[in-house]
Amino acid sequence: MAQAPESLELLNNNATDKSLNRDCTTLSRHVLQQLQSFSPQAQDLSALMNRIALAGKLIARRLSRAGLMEGVLGFTGDVNVQGESVQKMDVYANDVFISVFEQSGLVCRLASEEMDEPYYIPENCPIGRYTLLYDPIDGSSNTDTNLSLGSIFSIRQQEGADLTGEAADLLSAGRQQIAAGYILYGPSTMLVYTIGKGVHSFTLDPSLGEFILTEENIRIPNHGSVYSVNEGNFWQWDESIREYIRYVHRTEGYTARYSGAMVSDIHRILVQGGVFLYPGTLPKPEGKLRLLYESAPLAFVIEQAGGRATTGHMDILDVVPKQLHQRVPLIIGSPKDVAKVESFIQNGH
Numbered sequence: 001m002a003q004a005p006e007s008l009e010l011l012n013n014n015a016t017d018k019s020l021n022r023d024c025t026t027l028s029r030h031v032l033q034q035l036q037s038f039s040p041q042a043q044d045l046s047a048l049m050n051r052i053a054l055a056g057k058l059i060a061r062r063l064s065r066a067g068l069m070e071g072v073l074g075f076t077g078d079v080n081v082q083g084e085s086v087q088k089m090d091v092y093a094n095d096v097f098i099s100v101f102e103q104s105g106l107v108c109r110l111a112s113e114e115m116d117e118p119y120y121i122p123e124n125c126p127i128g129r130y131t132l133l134y135d136p137i138d139g140s141s142n143t144d145t146n147l148s149l150g151s152i153f154s155i156r157q158q159e160g161a162d163l164t165g166e167a168a169d170l171l172s173a174g175r176q177q178i179a180a181g182y183i184l185y186g187p188s189t190m191l192v193y194t195i196g197k198g199v200h201s202f203t204l205d206p207s208l209g210e211f212i213l214t215e216e217n218i219r220i221p222n223h224g225s226v227y228s229v230n231e232g233n234f235w236q237w238d239e240s241i242r243e244y245i246r247y248v249h250r251t252e253g254y255t256a257r258y259s260g261a262m263v264s265d266i267h268r269i270l271v272q273g274g275v276f277l278y279p280g281t282l283p284k285p286e287g288k289l290r291l292l293y294e295s296a297p298l299a300f301v302i303e304q305a306g307g308r309a310t311t312g313h314m315d316i317l318d319v320v321p322k323q324l325h326q327r328v329p330l331i332i333g334s335p336k337d338v339a340k341v342e343s344f345i346q347n348g349h
């Protein structure tokens with residue numbers, strides 16, 4: 001039976017309202033909605049997330065043109081504090097975050113995978129009370145092959161006066177973070193964030209130049225089929241990890257996915273379920289991934305989505321770093337799958 005025209009029109013109007021309302025739910029508005037407040041702290045957080053979004057847009061634009069421009073791809077010839085060869089894109093992205101935040105009046109320091117020491121906002125710039133910790137380009141080995149990449153960010157409030165200029169207050173557990181998330185540069189550019197009130201995703205609409213709300217209160221599946229690990233390190237691992245890998249090899253229902261950019265791999269696991277591992281190895285028991293600006297922000301997001309993140313012996317968010325670029329083993333994803341890996345590490349099966 002045909003619907004009465006007015007109800008169809010009403011239906012269409014409702015649909016229009018819904019999509020218009022979503023198109024107007026920008027990141028900064030969403031943060032204020034989450035906090036249900038216009039307090040100075042809420043305004044700060046909204047402005048911080050807006051700056052992160054601007055950095056993401058600038059990096060996404062550069063990546064989309066990388067193959068068409070001189071001097072974007074390839075290596076600089078330098079080696080960073082991590083001992084890794086630096087890609088030109090690493091330097092550009094690192095500088096983008098500095099430029100975007102330097103005049104914002106929001107931050108006092110920026111700490112990055114690419115910088116030995118934190119960058120202190122110069123005296124002639126407005127100084128804020130937050131610190132941004134970030135990995136400007138995660139998975140930069142994917143840059144020259146046009147594969148997915150990410151940026152990871154963590155926001156903390158400065159504790160104390162930092163009179164010695166050693167940023168000692170940053171050496172605290174990840175539960176001190178007030179916001180965290182990542183930008184995924186894939187077929188579309190997505191920004192996923194949490195301020196401790198759930199996990200929410202936004203998609204960049206290039207025609208608007210805005211990140212538009214895509215999904216609210218994302219929940220990770222309790223279990224998933226994906227296990228994500230670089231099996232090239234198999235013989236470097238502890239026997240317990242090798243036993244877990246043998247278990248997923250012989251058990252029906254598991255599938256391997258590993259892209260070389262953990263933002264991409266962990267986003268897949270956030271959506272579909274499963275587990276990502278970067279365990280320690282015999283030569284490097286602490287593993288490769290950095291705690292403060294890689295594992296801790298991702299752990300905040302995944303825990304807020306109902307998942308787990310552990311070193312295999314303790315929650316990532318409880319680890320207190322001894323130095324800025326401390327590394328930790330990382331097992332992160334669906335609760336059931338993380339528990340399975342922990343069981344092999346702690347009980348051998």
Ligand code: P6P
Nearest residue numbers: 138139140230260261262263289
């Ligand atoms: P490997 C990228 O450098 C990164 O930090 C993660 O994004 C990624 O999962 C991992 O390292 C890749 O390291 O040793 O597997 O090449």
